[in-house]
Every structure is written in structure tokens, then in C-alpha cells.
Amino acid sequence: MFWGWVLGTAPPNTVYGPLTNQSMDMMQSQGVQDAIEFFNKKNAGKCPGEEVPVTNYDYSFGPMALWQAGTNSTQQFVGSYSVNIYPNANGTLDITVYNTTSMTSFFYGLYPNALNPPNGYPMGNTSQEYLGTVPDSIRSTSCGCQ
Amino acid sequence: MKFASIFMVALFVGCSSHYSAGELAGKYVLSVKGGTDTIELGANGKYVHSYVAKSGDVGRQEDTWNLEELQAGSTVVLNNFHPLSGESTRARDSYNLLLVKRSFGTYYLITNIDLNEGYKKQQ
Numbered sequence: 001m002f003w004g005w006v007l008g009t010a011p012p013n014t015v016y017g018p019l020t021n022q023s024m025d026m027m028q029s030q031g032v033q034d035a036i037e038f039f040n041k042k043n044a045g046k047c048p049g050e051e052v053p054v055t056n057y058d059y060s061f062g063p064m065a066l067w068q069a070g071t072n073s074t075q076q077f078v079g080s081y082s083v084n085i086y087p088n089a090n091g092t093l094d095i096t097v098y099n100t101t102s103m104t105s106f107f108y109g110l111y112p113n114a115l116n117p118p119n120g121y122p123m124g125n126t127s128q129e130y131l132g133t134v135p136d137s138i139r140s141t142s143c144g145c146q
Numbered sequence: 147m148k149f150a151s152i153f154m155v156a157l158f159v160g161c162s163s164h165y166s167a168g169e170l171a172g173k174y175v176l177s178v179k180g181g182t183d184t185i186e187l188g189a190n191g192k193y194v195h196s197y198v199a200k201s202g203d204v205g206r207q208e209d210t211w212n213l214e215e216l217q218a219g220s221t222v223v224l225n226n227f228h229p230l231s232g233e234s235t236r237a238r239d240s241y242n243l244l245l246v247k248r249s250f251g252t253y254y255l256i257t258n259i260d261l262n263e264g265y266k267k268q269q
């Protein structure tokens with residue numbers, strides 16, 4: 001992924017399905033766990049079907065996140081990202097992680113977005129979506145619904 | 147690849163800021179392909195979200211907002227936010243989160259953390 005971005009051969013957008021290693025890596029990330037915790041807090045006491053989605057939950061890649069990512073190459077590559085959580089009527093959660101790889105993100109916001117090369121050029125913008133589903137059984141909700 | 151910029155990270159961490167709801171109140175504008183998206187944060191805890199398409203169509207919704215401290219920083223939480231007609235996001239009510247950043251004295255509500263894109267506060 002990294003060299004595809006450097007060389008300009010990465011596609012404009014790549015979607016990783018729930019069964020891919022990349023998505024499984026991201027579903028275990030600290031940012032996704034934090035987003036689920038935020039979702040549960042906001043929806044405490046609500047039953048499946050009543051829960052409200054959470055969109056654009058940002059996770060910033062700093063020194064702590066670097067440590068938390070450990071040797072996980074997907075999380076190292078992704079850096080900062082946004083998480084959307086959409087609840088289903090059966091209690092499961094559909095999760096999408098969004099990331100844009102760009103010069104701006106590579107230089108932690110110091111490089112102006114207006115000067116980012118377009119996709120197809122070396123270090124041009126390329127985005128990824130990582131999809132996953134969280135089973136109802138591992139969520140810590142307190143709605144008490146049957 | 148992230149190791150190379152570790153010193154820049156440390157620089158940003160040292161400069162991270164917290165904001166108050168009072169100083170964030172105001173009108174924020176984001177130009178998008180099909181029109182102009184506006185969010186007005188009221189000091190009374192209410193927000194107005196409007197979208198004016200280039201075709202002239204206007205959409206509007208309002209609800210409440212609050213400020214929360216999350217891992218990425220101070221974040222505006224728009225309750226019961228829903229995309230208006232013409233906006234290209236997935237259409238469902240949600241808690242929509244917008245990270246607050248300040249650059250050269252201007253506030254931004256970030257919609258893309260990787261590109262530093264988002265709504266810009268009007269003076």
C-alpha cells in the first residue's frame with residue numbers, strides 16, 4: 001500500500017471487505033474501540049432498532065497511537081482516520097473506517113492540502129475504506145432488551 | 147513511515163488546545179461540489195445546519211450541540227444530524243462529530259482529519 005502511494009500507482013479509492021486482513025487489523029485498532037465505547041455511551045439504555053449512528057469519529061495518530069499500533073503494519077500505514085458506526089436492528093454494528101493517504105497526512109498536517117498531488121501522481125491522494133461488523137454478543141450494552 | 151515524523155508529532159502534541167463552547171459559537175461554511183453547506187453553532191447549545199445547492203434548492207435542519215474532549219481533541223457533537231437533500235453523505239440521523247482545529251486565528255470544524263478539510267468559521 002505504502003509504495004503504491006509513493007509511486008502513484010494506488011487507485012483513488014480502495015474498499016477492504018470485512019474478511020480481509022486489513023479490515024480485521026483496523027477493527028482491532030484503538031480508534032475503533034474508542035468509537036464503539038463512544039457509541040455505547042451515547043446509546044446507553046436504547047434497544048437495537050432505536051440506536052443512533054455515530055459518524056466522523058476521528059482518531060489522531062500521535063506518539064501514544066504509534067505505541068498502540070505496535071507492529072501492526074496496517075495501522076502504521078493508516079495513521080489518523082475516521083470511524084462511522086451504523087447500528088442494525090439485530091444489535092450488530094456496521095463499522096466503516098475512512099482514511100486518506102496524502103502528503104498532508106504524511107507530514108501530520110504541516111503540508112497544505114491545496115498542494116497535494118492528485119491521484120495517479122507520486123504521493124497523490126488515495127483513500128481507503130475498511131469495513132467490519134461487530135457482533136451483538138461482544139458489545140457491552142445495558143439496554144436489557146429481549 | 148510514521149517514525150520519520152515523530153518529532154513533528156511531538157511538536158503538535160505540545161501545541162494541542164482546548165476550546166470553550168462560547169468561543170466556538172458562530173457560523174461555519176464549507177463549499178462542496180454541489181453547493182454550500184453551513185453550520186451555525188449557537189451559544190444556547192442549538193445548531194442550524196443548512197445547505198444551499200447551486201440549483202437554488204435550500205435545505206435546513208436544527209437540533210442541539212455540545213463540546214466533548216475526545217482522543218483527537220476538542221470535538222463538536224451535533225445531535226440528530228442528518229444530511230440535507232443534495233449532500234452526498236449516507237442519509238440517516240446520527241451523532242455527527244467535527245474535530246475543532248485552529249489555524250492562524252481561524253477556527254475549523256474538520257470533516258476529513260487526513261486532509262485538514264472542513265467548515266471554516268466566518269469572521
